[in-house]
Amino acid sequence: MSITPEHPAALDRRAVLRRAAAVGVLATPAIGLLGACATSGSDGDNEQVAGGTKSEKNPLGVKEDAAIEVVIFNGGYGEKYATDVHEPLYKKAFPKAEVKHQATQAVSTVLQPRFASGNPPEFVNNSGEKLMDFGALVADGQLQDLTELWDAPSVDDPTKKVRDTVVPGTIEAGSFNGKPFVLYYVSTVFGIWYSGKLFKDNGWAPAKNWDEFIALLTKIKAKGITPYGYAGANAAYYQWNVILTHAAKIGGTDVLKNIDNLEDGAWQQDAVKQAATAWAEVGAKFSDKSFEGLKHTDVQLRQNQYKVALYPSGDWLEGEQKKDTPAGFDYQLMPVPSMSASDKLPATALRATAGEGYFVSAKSKNPKGGLEYMRQMLSTAGAKGFTEVVKAPTVVTAGSEGFAFPPGVASSQAALKAAGQDVFNLYFDGWYKELDTEARTATNELMFGRINADAFVERIQKRADAIKKDSSVTKFKR
Amino acid sequence: MRHGKYPFVIGFLFAPVALYVTFVIWPYAQAFQISMTNWRGLSAPQWVGFDNYRRLLDDGAFWKAVQHHGVLLLALPLITIAIALFFAFLLNVGGKSSGGQRQGVWGAKFYRVVFFFPQVLAVAIIAVLFQMVYRPNESGLINGVLMKFGIEPILFLVKPNLALWSIIAVLVWQAVGFYVVLFSAGMASIPGEIYEAAEMDGATKVTLFFRVTLPLLWDTLQVAWVYLGIAAFDAFAIVAVLSVDGGGPDGATTVLAMEIYRNAFVYSKYGYASAMGVALFFLTLTFAALTLRLTKRESVEY
Numbered sequence: 001m002s003i004t005p006e007h008p009a010a011l012d013r014r015a016v017l018r019r020a021a022a023v024g025v026l027a028t029p030a031i032g033l034l035g036a037c038a039t040s041g042s043d044g045d046n047e048q049v050a051g052g053t054k055s056e057k058n059p060l061g062v063k064e065d066a067a068i069e070v071v072i073f074n075g076g077y078g079e080k081y082a083t084d085v086h087e088p089l090y091k092k093a094f095p096k097a098e099v100k101h102q103a104t105q106a107v108s109t110v111l112q113p114r115f116a117s118g119n120p121p122e123f124v125n126n127s128g129e130k131l132m133d134f135g136a137l138v139a140d141g142q143l144q145d146l147t148e149l150w151d152a153p154s155v156d157d158p159t160k161k162v163r164d165t166v167v168p169g170t171i172e173a174g175s176f177n178g179k180p181f182v183l184y185y186v187s188t189v190f191g192i193w194y195s196g197k198l199f200k201d202n203g204w205a206p207a208k209n210w211d212e213f214i215a216l217l218t219k220i221k222a223k224g225i226t227p228y229g230y231a232g233a234n235a236a237y238y239q240w241n242v243i244l245t246h247a248a249k250i251g252g253t254d255v256l257k258n259i260d261n262l263e264d265g266a267w268q269q270d271a272v273k274q275a276a277t278a279w280a281e282v283g284a285k286f287s288d289k290s291f292e293g294l295k296h297t298d299v300q301l302r303q304n305q306y307k308v309a310l311y312p313s314g315d316w317l318e319g320e321q322k323k324d325t326p327a328g329f330d331y332q333l334m335p336v337p338s339m340s341a342s343d344k345l346p347a348t349a350l351r352a353t354a355g356e357g358y359f360v361s362a363k364s365k366n367p368k369g370g371l372e373y374m375r376q377m378l379s380t381a382g383a384k385g386f387t388e389v390v391k392a393p394t395v396v397t398a399g400s401e402g403f404a405f406p407p408g409v410a411s412s413q414a415a416l417k418a419a420g421q422d423v424f425n426l427y428f429d430g431w432y433k434e435l436d437t438e439a440r441t442a443t444n445e446l447m448f449g450r451i452n453a454d455a456f457v458e459r460i461q462k463r464a465d466a467i468k469k470d471s472s473v474t475k476f477k478r
Numbered sequence: 479m480r481h482g483k484y485p486f487v488i489g490f491l492f493a494p495v496a497l498y499v500t501f502v503i504w505p506y507a508q509a510f511q512i513s514m515t516n517w518r519g520l521s522a523p524q525w526v527g528f529d530n531y532r533r534l535l536d537d538g539a540f541w542k543a544v545q546h547h548g549v550l551l552l553a554l555p556l557i558t559i560a561i562a563l564f565f566a567f568l569l570n571v572g573g574k575s576s577g578g579q580r581q582g583v584w585g586a587k588f589y590r591v592v593f594f595f596p597q598v599l600a601v602a603i604i605a606v607l608f609q610m611v612y613r614p615n616e617s618g619l620i621n622g623v624l625m626k627f628g629i630e631p632i633l634f635l636v637k638p639n640l641a642l643w644s645i646i647a648v649l650v651w652q653a654v655g656f657y658v659v660l661f662s663a664g665m666a667s668i669p670g671e672i673y674e675a676a677e678m679d680g681a682t683k684v685t686l687f688f689r690v691t692l693p694l695l696w697d698t699l700q701v702a703w704v705y706l707g708i709a710a711f712d713a714f715a716i717v718a719v720l721s722v723d724g725g726g727p728d729g730a731t732t733v734l735a736m737e738i739y740r741n742a743f744v745y746s747k748y749g750y751a752s753a754m755g756v757a758l759f760f761l762t763l764t765f766a767a768l769t770l771r772l773t774k775r776e777s778v779e780y
Contacts, residue, residue, distance in 0.1 A: 108743065112519060115519075115520050116519065116520060130743070132746070133518075133744075133745070133746040136518045136519065136520060136746040137520065139518070140518065140520040142520055232636070232722060232723065232727075233722045233723060234723065234724075236723060288615075289614075289633060289636070290614035290615045290631060290633060290636070292614075292633070292636045292722060292727065293612070293613070293614040293633060293634070293635050293636045293722055294613075294614070294615070433744050433745050433746075434745050437740070437744070440723060441723060441726060441727075441728050441729070444722075444723060444726065444727055444728070445727070445728055448636070448727075450638075450727075450728075472516045472518075472526075472747070472749075472750075
């Protein structure tokens with residue numbers, strides 16, 4: 001055995017090691033490759049098809065034999081409503097046109113490269129965890145202006161414009177700076193859900209104001225059931241939604257408008273602070289610390305097992321939990337309770353919107369075809385068919401009539417009716433994803449007791465201010 | 479034959495080098511280019527110079543991630559190598575000697591296979607498995623047992639000061655098996671006579687380990703250190719799947735790749751994300767260069 005100095009020329013272990021390490025370095029930040037999908041070949045090398053002749057049956061002037069490509073997010077609503085209802089409707093109207101169907105669970109993964117290379121599909125259901133940023137798409141001129149669609153005569157009654165066949169607020173929900181770009185199709189009502197059976201068995205009643213609510217939570221806690229909870233691991237926005245809904249009821253809908261418009265000090269408005277203080281108390285006294293580590297499906301399952309009494313969500317909840325809901329569970333919705341008699345909005349007020357976004361690509365080959373596809377979706381037959389397949393109400397007023405909804409959706413539809421004109425919505429999460437992320441993080445910090453309401457509004461305000469100053473982010477107003 | 483050598487070599491190298499340049503070098507170069515733009519993933523990017531890098535300087539999440547890489551860089555290699563060395567020593571030379579040949583502990587062959595199991599599983603599956611292990615209620619593997627004994631559940635991934643260590647534990651668990659095998663191979667190539675001679679001189683097992691095994695394994699240790707260091711700059715899959723709220727709570731477990739992912743695929747800020755990618759590239763490069771420099775020492779030949 002001898003100890004020799006490293007031999008300089010030969011390919012010794014050290015040299016191999018050094019080279020191996022270099023390769024390792026090059027292989028690691030593979031994420032650096034994300035730009036690999038080229039920035040070069042963009043901007044419409046796409047020849048658009050000429051328009052067809054306008055007629056009563058074809059008010060948008062679609063070329064009758066031009067193909068359209070439909071991409072559907074295969075999530076909670078599946079893809080069956082498209083293949084069995086909407087696509088056949090389009091085929092029926094234009095028998096010579098080919099309808100190409102594609103379904104995916106990762107919209108942006110599949111479509112980002114297509115947009116970057118200037119060859120997007122005509123019609124897209126942009127939804128799910130991997131949806132593409134609507135704000136970025138709008139800012140980039142990728143979305144077709146839907147004004148033409150909303151002003152077109154409807155399929156069922158040519159004397160009525162499409163815009164008059166949908167529930168109020170639908171067009172606004174999909175508008176950016178006043179221009180409609182997105183069709184939100186599914187009527188969505190937000191609130192706090194409970195089991196009708198659990199409440200009936202225990203003689204509990206849904207609360208209308210804050211004192212009743214706290215009394216209710218206390219009673220539930222005494223019974224050994226976790227009174228209230230949401231999933232911190234991935235669904236914190238269910239809870240900021242409750243806090244902001246509460247804030248809107250306290251201070252009026254302008255509270256939310258200011259937040260959406262990134263007004264100075266919007267998050268520090270008194271109403272937001274009051275709501276945050278109230279809910280922080282619920283988090284501290286009536287929830288379970290372990291929920292921060294649970295996913296939404298975990299907490300929802302616990303509610304189905306009668307271990308959690310109240311859970312905030314939208315009215316997709318009942319459909320989502322269908323497999324796990326025990327017989328007789330009887331989902332019921334209660335609007336977020338009001339704070340006091342001095343609230344600006346009544347106790348019945350709630351947040352409702354149209355959900356599940358669809359758009360037509362402006363730079364696709366056949367954008368007119370995409371608009372026509374939407375017009376077919378918005379026909380009574382299209383809406384009824386959708387509701388029958390997925391058991392969810394659409395924004396088409398005539399589509400839900402006479403349909404026997406399951407108890408949860410029936411109760412949310414009843415609550416929506418009871419709210420009358422006091423229905424509001426908020427948009428900042430779709431416009432500014434970063435603000436959504438910050439609000440989620442801050443909500444977990446607040447609800448699981450690491451910060452107080454003052455720190456909560458302060459840190460979100462800080463991020464909102466930063467976004468306001470950031471020139472690379474396109475701003476929206478309502 | 480001598481004068482025809484270069485065309486011959488070049489002919490063979492052309493295809494792999496062309497592939498490597500197209501699919502590895504070129505995207506890297508492009509990432510540098512994109513990092514100087516405000517590209518949002520759709521239309522042509524606009525040049526913004528060093529704006530993205532300036533913005534990095536006051537991005538709290540970025541610095542948090544860098545800090546976590548610092549912790550990972552120290553903890554992951556140290557803990558993994560220590561455990562792997564201990565196990566490898568037991569498996570190879572920790573047992574009785576028979577016929578002058580050092581043996582591992584009883585059942586060493588079986589253990590070697592078991593230790594390697596985690597390496598066979600996909601990272602995402604490991605993360606999902608540990609979701610079950612760490613689950614903060616009665617259905618969690620650890621907390622289920624604790625709660626049976628009436629102990630309060632431990633909120634592994636939720637407590638800000640515990641979350642990162644819970645993640646590190648998973649990374650270590652996953653890595654140890656591979657390094658046990660690597661060190662075992664290294665130990666197998668150490669001649670038995672050296673151990674025999676040392677033992678005759680009255681060396682204990684501890685002395686054997688520190689005076690014989692460790693110095694003769696130096697090269698292998700270096701490889702392990704560099705690889706684990708590089709792994710510490712990644713950790714994306716485990717953090718993305720396992721942590722609360724994507725690198726939470728409140729960024730307590732975030733890593734650079736997580737922030738890059740968020741900026742690129744959630745906020746559509748590809749330019750800014752690329753700037754982070756470039757920063758990560760240089761961090762990794764600096765680490766590898768430093769490690770090789772610092773661990774440079776004369777190797778022992780036998």
